[in-house]
Amino acid sequence: MSAPAVDAFSRLRADGYAVVPAVVTDVLLERLCAEADALVTAFERGQRSDDFWHFTRDGESAPVLYRVHNLHQQPSAPVAAVLFAAGPLHHLAETLLGRPARARVSAMIVKMPHVAAAVPWHRDRTDVAPGTAINLSLFLDDSDTGNGCLEFVPGSHLLADDADVDQARTAGPVLPVGAKAGDVAVHDVRIVHASRPNASARPRRSLVIEFVPADTESP
Ligand code: NI
Numbered sequence: 001m002s003a004p005a006v007d008a009f010s011r012l013r014a015d016g017y018a019v020v021p022a023v024v025t026d027v028l029l030e031r032l033c034a035e036a037d038a039l040v041t042a043f044e045r046g047q048r049s050d051d052f053w054h055f056t057r058d059g060e061s062a063p064v065l066y067r068v069h070n071l072h073q074q075p076s077a078p079v080a081a082v083l084f085a086a087g088p089l090h091h092l093a094e095t096l097l098g099r100p101a102r103a104r105v106s107a108m109i110v111k112m113p114h115v116a117a118a119v120p121w122h123r124d125r126t127d128v129a130p131g132t133a134i135n136l137s138l139f140l141d142d143s144d145t146g147n148g149c150l151e152f153v154p155g156s157h158l159l160a161d162d163a164d165v166d167q168a169r170t171a172g173p174v175l176p177v178g179a180k181a182g183d184v185a186v187h188d189v190r191i192v193h194a195s196r197p198n199a200s201a202r203p204r205r206s207l208v209i210e211f212v213p214a215d216t217e218s219p
Helices: 003-015 025-043 080-087 088-097 165-171
Strands: 019-020 053-055 063-069 101-111 118-120 132-140 150-152 175-177 182-188 193-195 203-212
Touching: 003 019, 003 088, 003 182, 025 063, 025 080, 025 101, 025 203, 080 101, 080 203, 088 101, 088 132, 088 182, 088 203, 118 165, 150 182
Parallel strands: none
Antiparallel strands: 019 182, 053 063, 063 101, 101 203, 118 193, 132 182, 132 203, 150 175, 150 193
């Protein structure tokens, strides 16, 4: 294991999240960004499907895209499909889970400049034990408190399945977690987390893939 991966392995277990720098770089990162741009452009030109999740701001008419669900199944996202099937995120997930892993679901999260809303506090799911299912967020843009970075309550992946999310958030601490383009922020699906709105002029896009042990039964 590389030093950053060793560090992430222990932080993920203790805190429920970690950031691994520069997992995807150069040409692959550029191609994923180009694909993301094309998906957003297609939406803005009117493409709609059940996978293009959007909302409309009060008093405005233009829809705001915030998620492309089932990213790896989009006909115009072949590079994301390859990333879902094999490669650097799989290697990282297997290191962090300590066993063979498979990708379960994928999405692109889009926080459009000026208009993106916050994602409320939640846990992704609690039907698995801590350390069993992890979400890898590959950032396509630099992410910080100004453009909608992730926020976590460290250690909250260890809370009971039915723990109150608002109570956990209030008890804190709440840590904003920035990332650079190409970094992967990994979190246990059980952790209490949220993300901020994007009040900046910069986009904030990430590809999220959930990994589970390879021998986990499909739903
Ligand atoms: Ni989440």
